[in-house]
Amino acid sequence: MLPSLLDWAEATRWGIRYAHTRAVPALDIEQIDLLHLLVRERAHEVDPVVREVAQLGADLPAPVVDVTSRKRIVEASLDSMRAIADPHTFTLASASRFPNLVRRRLWAHNLGATTGLYAAKTIGQHELFIPPAHTSGRTWVVGPNLTALVKRLGQRSHDILNGVLSTQLTSRTLFEGLEWVRPYALSLLDTYIREIDGYDKAFMKAIERFSTFLNDANAPVGIEPYDWGNVVFTPRQVRAIYAGQALMAAIDGYCTYITSLVCNAMDLDGAFVEQVLASQVAGHHVILRLTQVLPGMGISRIDATAGYAFMRVIAQHGGVDLVNKMWEAPTTLPTIDELTNPERWMERIGA
Template sequence: MGAPSTARGLVDWSRVEIAARTMAPRGGPSAPRASLSAVVELLRCGAAQAPERVGEMTGLSRAARDAGSGRVLVVDRAGLVRATAGFLARLLDGLPAPPAGPVARRAAAWEAGAALGALSTRLLGQVLPAIPVAADAGGADGGRGTGSATGADGAGPVAEARTGGPGAERPRLLLVAPNVLALQRRHGLDLADLATWVAMHETAHAVQLAAAPWLADHLVARLREALGAVVEAWPRGGRLAGIASVAWAARPGEAAGLVGQPGLAGLVELRATLAFLEGHARAALDGVTPARVPSAHVLRAVLDADPAPAPGQGEERGIGQGHGRGPFAGLASERLLDSARAARFARAVVERAGHEGLNRAWASPWALPTAAELGSPEAWLERVGGGPH
């Protein structure tokens, strides 16, 4: 008997977390319970203070207040996998797909779980937009489950810093405590400053969603278009691993083999948008000075480094490549070079037209910079009508 007729049914979601644990069996760095709990508390405090700070730095104070009422979850690696798998399942829901047998669904679960497990060791945070829930996620509940937020020893529940109104569809901001601790140890960073920085970076992505109410739907639609191309190619021998690869913005050369030439142009622009969101967040944090975060210059040098570490050798940022890797932060390490280019774009626009000029991007999908414009800030400003401040 075949699986359900939507693309969600192509994956056995009950097995995704098992596969992810196999790929990344360690929950995070070992540390005393008190130390692990301190990381969680620092991230929660950083998330509580971040909206006001980001609003001041970007000129998006109203959007920042709105973002401040969203959901903030401090999670462990298993919690990140669970939430991201739930998001991916909901993206696939509604896409028509051929029926899949149990063997194919298990194979797809292994591929998706392996990809998510690898990512779970690298992301510092991620923002996931709200997607209406059509049905139970079949094991990928998108973050309702609990788990350790404090590392390999399983101590402590997932910590929620703030929630919106009952039943409200809100983006979720995830902060990955064990990865923050691992990065701090690797580079000898100040833990309190790092937690503050990561929280501000991810909050910048939440503010983007609040500043542009159309943005979540726009990105979800573009992601579904790309995923639809992968699903369509599946009966012709395509690999369902492409689902995770496209969702996390594979490199153009890889993407051509996953979505085909017809879907490549759309994927290139999707990558450009995701890169711009990361670049904007980096430019926003240029306003952080040592007066507010004493080790700001050190953190900026470490976190804005262009080269991505090899899998398993470093943590990164993203919404959708940077602190997080979700569809809004920088969902994959391959996008780090895109993010560096987009950060240069954002900084050039701010230098010429201020944050007010850069904020023209939130007017409509039309106002987002194209892939070509990321290399030509002047062309984008001319098109959207921005001028010197």
């Protein structure tokens, strides 16, 4: 029987090392306590507004929002990835041409680098894929990164903190308030991985792209659309890739849209919040950290703003009620083609 897909302890060590490549603002105990108090107070104010404007998550308990370190974000991200990847150890390891020890250490380094560079920049994260019986549902603000932002922006950081919390708590209303979203996201990844056995050429291509993360965790790592000469996929894999990208684009766009409504309701500078968050990694999809290092996940026919543009169009036609029709079931989600053609989606659902 194969051991775990990679050396997760080594991945954690590398992740923590990369997480501290950016300077961490020094805080004393009193400042840390004040930061925890501030974040919890703001979350208490923001959460009811999110639920009111989103019209979702009314039955959810009060959110658990804590300030955490870059180290803990690395650990939590890798724990989530392990929960996703380890059930597929045999399939994934069999697709690699590297000897077992080399593969385990190579993947540990590169996945650690990915999560570390992400942790060095992200402001907040809603935990998604750790099994629900453990810690799923926590929402975190990364203390050092928020502090650096506060020092840079001064008084305007009040708007940014509220915007970060709005984004993460909106994600929570989807993943914790709707029973099908989390299983659906995982089912798409499962479909993709189950059919990867025998496509080791794709893995070799993915490993070549790992090095891009050493300089920039947000660097594009995919191949050009329809460049099938480099990577081979089954039709089911292609459908899973595009369905996953459509889901993530819809979630990103929805969180941005609801945050804009929250900013209006709380008299915040929405344009400023959107601008700053777009330049940061306000992460609530740890699955992206894994899919970006799997072959083919970079193939996309949409850009990063497609989800928000889609939300704005359908909101103009029917407000939040129409927007929320997306979340009735997987079949009411927009397809990757409908994201750039909202009228086609509205016609399909009978709006």
